[in-house]
Amino acid sequence: MEQCPRLVVVRGNAASGKTSIAAELQREWGPGVAVIGQDHFRRVVLREHDVPGADNIGLIAHTVRYCASIGLHVVLEGILLAEHYGAMLRELVAEHPRPTHVFYLDVPPEETTRRHLARPLGAVVPAEVFREWCVDDDRLGVPGEVVLDGAPPLEIVLAALREHLGPLEPQREPNPSRYL
Incomplete structure (x- = not known):
């Protein structure tokens, strides 16, 4: 029996673990879960800078709405600065039928910098840049927003996130021919 599609928003500074968390949720939940990554839409699809009013904001909103409308659980992940994306995110959260979950990963700057330097981008973008x-405490301020300590290892952060999400049934049965 299908559940109402969930909207899960995972936000935080660069190198806070958002993409890893989204990928793990998609792997765990199986078919019927769409991961919408801000970086993919902004950097890859549109090749634009993160500025107020950028085209990726509308594209992300449209994609989240479309995926939910066809019955998929949606995990939206990215830095998603409140200054640039706040209005769009608040609108998505307000219009989405429950359940909706908004998480902000709070990771100390020293830890995100350490993680950044361990990634390939760390060789290109110096620690000072x-x-x-990084933005301190960039919460969205929507009802029910959960701030998680994102500094511990991924497994611990995922366990805390799962506790807030509760159980989830797959939206669709696996259909290998669908992905050929």
Whole structure:
């Protein structure tokens, strides 16, 4: 029996674990889960900078709505700065039938910098520049928003997130021919 599609928003500074969490949720929940990654839409699809009013904001909103409308659980992940994406995110949360979950990963700047330097991008973007990207306490301020300590290992952060999400049934049965 299908559940109402969930909307799960995972936000936080660069290198806070958002993409890893989204990928793990999709792997765990199986078919019927769409992961919408801000970086993919902004950097890959549109090749644009993260600025107020950028085209990726509308594209992300449209994609989230479409995926939910066809019955998929949606995990939206990204830095999603409140200053640039706040209005769009608040609108998505307000219009989405429950259940809706909004998480903010709070990771100390020293830890995100350490993680950044261990990634391939760390060889291209120096720590000083990376630190300028970080925003302190960029909560969205929507009812029910959960702030998680994102500094511990991924397994611990995922366990805390799962506790808030509760059980989830797959939206669709696996159909290998669908992916050929």
